[in-house]
Amino acid sequence: MTCSMNYAPQLRAQGLRMTPQRKAILHALHHSGGHLSPTQVYELARKEFSSLTEPTVYRTLEYLAEKKFLLAAHVGNGKIVYELAQNQHHHLICHQCGGTVQVEHAPLELLYRQLESSTGYKLDSSHVTFFGLCSDCQS
Amino acid sequence: MTCSMNYAPQLRAQGLRMTPQRKAILHALHHSGGHLSPTQVYELARKEFSSLTEPTVYRTLEYLAEKKFLLAAHVGNGKIVYELAQNQHHHLICHQCGGTVQVEHAPLELLYRQLESSTGYKLDSSHVTFFGLCSDCQS
DNA sequence: TATGCTATTGTAAAAAGTTGCAATAAGGAA
DNA sequence: TTCCTTATTGCAACTTTTTACAATAGCATA
Ligand SMILES: [Mn+2]
Ligand SMILES: [Mn+2]
Ligand SMILES: [Zn+2]
Ligand SMILES: [Zn+2]
Secondary structure, three states, X not given: OOOOOOOHHHHHHOOOOOOHHXXXXXXXXXXXXXXXXXXXXXXXXXXXXXXXXXXXXXXXHHHHHHOOOEEEEEXXXXXXXXXXXXXXXXXXXXXXXOOEEEEOOXXXXXXXXXXXXXXXXXXXXXXXXXXXXXXXXXX | OOOOOOOHHHHHHOOOOOOHHHHHHHHHHHHHOOOEOHHHHHHHHOOOOOOOOHHHHHHXXXXXXXOOOEEEEEOOOOOEXXXXXXXXXXXXXXXXXXXXXXXXXXXXXXXXXXXXXXXXXXXXXXXXXXXEEOOHHHO
């Protein structure tokens, strides 16, 4: 747990408290780098804080995502995964082999403007998931 | 079950069999019109075929979606819902109140072309989910 | 109509995710 | 340091979803 990451001040700024459970969960997400399922977070974070429980993991992930510290994404099936909210991006997933490609936000800007003006919604700029067949799986 | 719907020939054309379980499941989706969760499908379809079981419902929904008879969508949380694959559309969901708006495919065409040429993927044309705040919830 | 192949289903058990509520502890204030 | 407020957690029970495998039943063929 002696790593550069320290979310305590940012949490406090929004009225949230820093707890050993949250430290362990954020730590797991930080060091894994990519997307983690709640089960994976539970397994990893438990190494930092062994008395961690599942309800806490699910609630924390959902809450921190709502507060914009995390991003939730749907990758394929019906599974939800989380990652630290850092750079803005989207996903393109092959529903054959599961292979994923990151997509920049820039090419979506025009579409977003159109949808916002036609629907009145203010769109989130992160984590849209597209599905398709990768070049290998098209044959 | 005396309604116009008859999927048997289409199923057969792909090597799938028509069973009373599948009839009941398709019937439920047909008459409800919109999106149904697996649990909702289970409850509704059981009225047509009372010995239906959960594993069959989950497997059937996933399989029929894979075979393009159904569309799967993620609406908010981590929940997956299904509907009959008919018209091509996408969804825009308010993550505050849950309100949803259908989005035509046309405005996505340009983006799709760009993503296909930049990634080599062939994109699915159905059921992308965007999130945002509806006009009411922006205040 | 009877037969055979195999797609589909049910069973039973486990895994994953959710809920309500009482107990705990973070962190601001005295 | 101690106290207080209340955000956060653990517990226990429950619901939803998944899995492996043996039994069943579509439907093509004769
Ligand atoms: Mn991502
Ligand atoms: Mn839809
Ligand atoms: Zn692929
Ligand atoms: Zn709203």
